[in-house]
Amino acid sequence: DVILEMRITKTSDINALSQSHYIEKILDKFINDDLNLARTPADISLYLSKNKVDAVSQLKYSQIIGSLMYLMNCTRLDIAYAVSKLNRYTSNPRENHWKVIIQVLRYLRFTRDHGLNFTRYTAILEGYCDANWILDTKESKSTSGYVFTLGGAAFSLKSS
Secondary structure, eight states: OEETTEEEEEOSSEEEEEOHHHHHHHHHHHOTTOOOOOSSSOOTTSOOOOOOSOOSSHHHHHHHHHHHHHHHHHTOGGGHHHHHHHHTTTTSOOHHHHHHHHHHHHHHHHTTTOEEEEESSOOOEEEEEEEEEEEETTTTEEEEEEEEEETTEEEEEEEO
8 A cells, every 4th residue: 555655545435645654754864853843834934045155964955855855746745835945955055944944844744644635526627826926036036836636636736
């Protein structure tokens, strides 16, 4: 019932994909001593910018980003925005970037049992998109994204 770190659960009404065991592996590897929880994946009040000095634990940061990207692409679409923003600074992270990445990990601890639920009812295709044009005025970068759902479960998304 587990393939590629995804647990598949089938019932008469629903098929579910979750990665709670993979989240536990990530948390044990990277923040096993932190017991705090977070209700949101990112704190939007923290401003992220390029680091002009030496990187802070760049290798560990990139390992966490890689783990989060796999998780995001498989079952945890809710962390896409935060991971997309954090991924911009993989080559040279600083303390502020670490605060946000720890927030994402705390959020995953709080929501570790979340996943994708596919109902067996009529499959309706829906699509949603949004854009945040050049909010980051210092770097002139915008963020946009979309999500497509089928029968209430997301199957395709992008945040860039």
